[in-house]
Amino acid sequence: MNDVKLQKLTETISKDVFGKTFKHIALFNKRLRTTGGRYMLRSHNIEINPAYYEEHGMDELIGIIKHELCHYHLHIEGKGHQHRDEDFRKLLKETGSPRHCTPLKNRVMQHQQTLHLYVCSGCGQKFNRKRRVNVQRYVCGKCGGKLAKKG
Numbered sequence: 001m002n003d004v005k006l007q008k009l010t011e012t013i014s015k016d017v018f019g020k021t022f023k024h025i026a027l028f029n030k031r032l033r034t035t036g037g038r039y040m041l042r043s044h045n046i047e048i049n050p051a052y053y054e055e056h057g058m059d060e061l062i063g064i065i066k067h068e069l070c071h072y073h074l075h076i077e078g079k080g081h082q083h084r085d086e087d088f089r090k091l092l093k094e095t096g097s098p099r100h101c102t103p104l105k106n107r108v109m110q111h112q113q114t115l116h117l118y119v120c121s122g123c124g125q126k127f128n129r130k131r132r133v134n135v136q137r138y139v140c141g142k143c144g145g146k147l148a149k150k151g
Contacts, residue, residue, distance in 0.1 A: 001028075001050075003027045006027060007025065007027070009062075009065065010022055010046060010065050010069070014069050014072075017066060017069070018069060018095065020073055024046070024072075025043075026046040026065070027045070027048070028047070029048065029049065030050055032047060032051075035101075036049050036067075036101035037049060037064045037068045039071035039072050044072065046065070046069070048061070048064060052064060052101060060101060063097065063098040066095055066096070066098075067098055067099075067101070069095075070097055083099075115131075116131070116151075117149070117150045117151045118147045119148055120142065120146070121145050121146045121148055122144070123143040127147070133147065133149075135147045
């Protein structure tokens with residue numbers, strides 16, 4: 001799927017589900033990492049993370065578009081468009097839009113993975129870190145002892 005097809009799909013969903021026209025731009029943004037999509041308040045455009053379409057398919061993509069269109073239409077109408085607003089929650093239910101998108105599998109794997117383990121030689125405190133720590137420069141925050149890399 002490309003940006004042109006995404007634009008047409010978004011316009012179709014807006015007309016069929018919300019009964020309103022989508023007059024702005026919908027496009028894929030590969031730089032999105034932690035979210036399925038986002039609605040831009042100033043430009044009124046919608047950006048979609050293509051990884052969700054690639055991993056979960058068309059149903060997930062439609063759910064993300066419907067969610068972002070809820071933000072879009074409420075903001076255009078001057079109603080509560082944020083996640084905490086009652087107007088937003090009500091429109092999510094009425095349109096069958098998801099509140100959250102399904103997490104990406106490769107993202108979940110990255111968060112569970114510990115790359116570096118350090119142990120204090122003084123008190124035995126263990127430290128899990130994603131990045132390397134310079135053991136010549138840093139010491140244990142608990143007792144001030146030397147750190148040693150394990151594993």
